Amino acid sequence: MAKRIDVSGLSAFYGTHRAIDDISMTVEPRSVTAFIGPSGCGKSTFLRTLNRMHEVTPGGRVEGKVLLDDENLYASNVDPVTVRRTVGMVFQRPNPFPTMSIYDNVAAGLKLNGVRKKGELDTIVEKSLKGANLWNEVKDRLNRPGSGLSGGQQQRLCIARAIAVEPQVLLMDEPCSALDPISTLAIEDLIGELKSRFTIVIVTHNMQQAARVSDRTAFFNLAGVGQPGKLIEIDETERIFSNPSVQATEDYISGRFG
Numbered sequence: 001m002a003k004r005i006d007v008s009g010l011s012a013f014y015g016t017h018r019a020i021d022d023i024s025m026t027v028e029p030r031s032v033t034a035f036i037g038p039s040g041c042g043k044s045t046f047l048r049t050l051n052r053m054h055e056v057t058p059g060g061r062v063e064g065k066v067l068l069d070d071e072n073l074y075a076s077n078v079d080p081v082t083v084r085r086t087v088g089m090v091f092q093r094p095n096p097f098p099t100m101s102i103y104d105n106v107a108a109g110l111k112l113n114g115v116r117k118k119g120e121l122d123t124i125v126e127k128s129l130k131g132a133n134l135w136n137e138v139k140d141r142l143n144r145p146g147s148g149l150s151g152g153q154q155q156r157l158c159i160a161r162a163i164a165v166e167p168q169v170l171l172m173d174e175p176c177s178a179l180d181p182i183s184t185l186a187i188e189d190l191i192g193e194l195k196s197r198f199t200i201v202i203v204t205h206n207m208q209q210a211a212r213v214s215d216r217t218a219f220f221n222l223a224g225v226g227q228p229g230k231l232i233e234i235d236e237t238e239r240i241f242s243n244p245s246v247q248a249t250e251d252y253i254s255g256r257f258g
């Protein structure tokens with residue numbers, strides 16, 4: 001089966017500090033992959049190498065390859081801005097553009113991509129808000145500021161904004177960690193729906209969440225403070241949580257970790 005993402009020999013640095021070391025993995029289209037592991041093992045760093053956001057940090061540098069549909073994102077002729085539009089990202093804290101209306105938040109990326117016709121924008125904004133399960137709650141106040149929504153609604157607005165440009169991949173870095181349990185379930189349900197259209201990679205601290213939403217789970221770990229994070233194993237989620245191959249994975253998921 002064709003791989004949507006194919007990472008090989010990937011290391012990422014902050015200046016001279018190697019934050020992740022020699023990671024290789026593949027991700028199938030239309031699947032959900034969860035990244036789990038202790039704080040500081042490089043989950044966020046690795047996620048940001050998948051859309052060339054890592055290098056935005058001063059001193060941020062990458063070695064190795066990330067193929068997206070067989071094209072190396074780090075090839076010299078690839079424009080990182082285009083990559084970031086193809087591989088969308090949702091962050092830990094919902095970050096709608098504060099001065100923009102709900103409508104404009106969702107339309108922002110489309111406008112950057114050159115979509116100008118009001119009718120076309122209207123259609124995509126509605127479709128994206130429906131896709132993010134937010135339409136019914138906001139359809140009567142599209143011109144109100146996005147920042148006036150609840151935390152859970154803001155996160156769904158950010159998801160609507162991300163999917164409006166039809167990315168091939170959606171990266172989510174602990175998207176529920178700032179949300180209450182009901183909003184969290186709403187986002188988890190949404191992830192289940194979105195995977196029929198998008199390839200999703202989600203970092204989560206919550207094992208139950210990884211078990212609920214993902215098809216495959218990758219466990220990352222680090223040998224000690226200052227050591228780089230490594231991919232310990234990646235497998236079907238069911239297998240990782242029932243019968244992992246590596247003892248360190250077992251220790252982590254059963255809470256016996258350090």
Ligand SMILES: Nc1ncnc2c1ncn2[C@@H]1O[C@H](COP(=O)(O)OP(=O)(O)O)[C@@H](O)[C@H]1O
Nearest residue numbers: 014019037038039040041042043044045046057
């Ligand atoms: N902006 C940064 N500058 C320098 N070091 C960083 C920066 N962000 C993260 N790191 C370091 O990279 C390592 C991995 O961090 P991170 O990717 O945030 O891990 P995780 O998301 O698994 O908690 C840590 O040692 C962290 O201190």
Ligand SMILES: [Mg+2]
Nearest residue numbers: 043044045203
């Ligand atoms: Mg993180």
